[in-house]
Amino acid sequence: MTLDGKHALVTGGGSGIGLAIARALAGAGAEVTITGRRGDVLDAAAGGGLHPLVMDVTDEGAVVAGIAAAVAARGPVQICIPNAGIAEGRALHKTDTAFWRQIMATNLDGAFFTIRECLTGMRQTDWGRTIAISSIAGLKGLKGAAAYSASKHGMIGLIRSLSEDYLGTPLTFNAICPGYVDTEIVTRNAASIAQRAGVSPDEARAMMTSANRHNRLIAPEEVARAVLWLCGPGSQSVNGQTIEIAGGQV
Template sequence: MSKVAIVTGGTRGIGAAISVALKEAGHKVAANYGGNDAAAEAFTKETGIKAFKWDVSDYDACVKGIAAVEAEFGPVDIVVNNAGITRDAMLHKMTPQLWREVISTDLDSLFNMTQPLIGPMRDRGFGRIISISSINGQKGQMGQTNYSAAKAGMVGFTKALAQEVAKKGITVNVIAPGYIDTEMVQAVPPKVLESIIASIPVGRLGQADEIAHCVAFLADEKSGFITGTTLTCNGAQYIAG
């Protein structure tokens, strides 16, 4: 049955692939984005998926953005917390601003996007909350204490909320991608990228549509017994115990 989905950071990279996969699964999709108007316009023109602009680090902006989506498509049943940024620095050189920017966008956004939706989902007896973490939230990464902390925090958020809403027909899960073939990864210096690929047992980068496939699976009505889990998709680069 068709549901209404919001994908944050949904017009580029992994987010764009997720938006398309959910549309192909029959859902009505709203792709949130934060700042790149040209990319959002191109995405909508190519896919027919409408883009909605708001800052996921701002709670009030999220409330207004969700209301705009629901006014057009109806109640939101699926939220994919994909929006994220990096502001890398060794901790002894990291400023409070670099820390706060990442935590606000990557972690606070889970509260900002989920809290306004969780009550109505409970009332309707259905919901899918899926957050995109990272391999670096599982194993840590030098120079990314802010990013690793935010991505690890997603897991704790998910495990707690899953228990709160398990009897209400709502599932809450995390996907932890490894290194995916996106613009951000391709911008890594060639020698560094070569060393990254060499550390991945399957011998290649992941593809955005592979992450999107995981999201579509967890969003499906038949995935209702899977909740509170972290689904790793990293080519066996890191195997969590």
């Protein structure tokens, strides 16, 4: 498989799942724009086909201008990966409006802005893939994470609607739904869970690990390989789907 000549854009592409996806796409020949809020993180990840772009997905104007600049530099985005997100739990009765809006603005509004702006150029091409990084929380409610679960359910609804809008075209829209992935987010959440539950960080990490059906954390590269499959030959009939990477049935 080759993605030579294709321009991919990965939000939250400077670390974790996003960086693994960006490197996999670049390894297959794509020129990859990686976005995020921290320029130092993006610069450290850049090179080898990865091009940094400081962009806050919660800021509509920044997304419009940022993607326009990326398109001007590398052509229409034909592989759109809305990946940037916040994974943080909070009981609903402790959820204030500011927290709710922060989760929605990043996870759902950010995906909407990103996909919309990428589609402007993608619709004029002969091939395109939009692959949203959702979560198993987009398929079932996670205890103590109502806002996060709602945002990921919304992302899947967006993807499914777009797949219907573009049926019969060379564009497909799918969502990948991982369980707990071995990234810095899990490390941060372990500390938060430990504090709330009165357990050690190692015990909190074990709780997340055991939530995956195969009782291990998922490697970011496993998610990246699924993205490559959805961009590869023979994937054109996979459309409007949720690809679960959770070690077993969700």
